[in-house]
Amino acid sequence: MVTRHKINTDFYDDTFSLIAIHSSLEDHSLVFMLNRYLKTGFKRKRKDLLLTDSISFPIYEWDDTIHDRYWTCMGNSCELEESFDINDLFGSEVGISKYHLIPEYRDADYFLKIEQDGTFVEDEIVKQVSSIPQVITAYSINRNELRSIENIIY
Secondary structure (H helix, E strand, O other): OOOOOOOOOOOOOOOEEEEEEEEOOOHHHHHHHHHHHHOOOOEEOOOOEEOOOOOEEOEEEEEEOOOOEEEEEEEOEEEEEEEEEOOOOOOEEEEEEEEEOOHHHOOOOEEEEEEOOOOOOOHHHHHHHHOOOOEEEEEEEOHHHOOOHHHOOO
16 A cells, blocks of 8 residues: 655645646657757756656756746646456456646646746746747646646656
8 A cells, every 4th residue: 555645735835936838749859959949958848757656757957047937848638548357258457547747738738847936937938938839828827726736746
């Protein structure tokens, strides 16, 4: 039995901005384009972001020491191949289940989380991300309206 600790968001007082990105690019290709267009230095973390024992999301990070910001780029979807037992001629079937990091924004492919002390206006970053040719759209998300904010607090 694994012990699970939950963070109460009332005690979590970190200032961050969250940007949703819609793109058909694979995660490594999107990060390459972000590094190219935004002049960032994202690198993949050794461990993925684990939501449960079997559900994980790729995560890339960059510590911007010049502007004192910590950037994180994470995928929003995870597909798992699951076997379903069915009592018929074929025995069992294999299906694919899709899980989302932030279910309220199922259509978003990626999230860009930018942590910084104090106020931070992300409009310029949204414009830069939107200027990438392979990005369909990018927009800011009000973090106070998220029901599943605990999924991106780590």
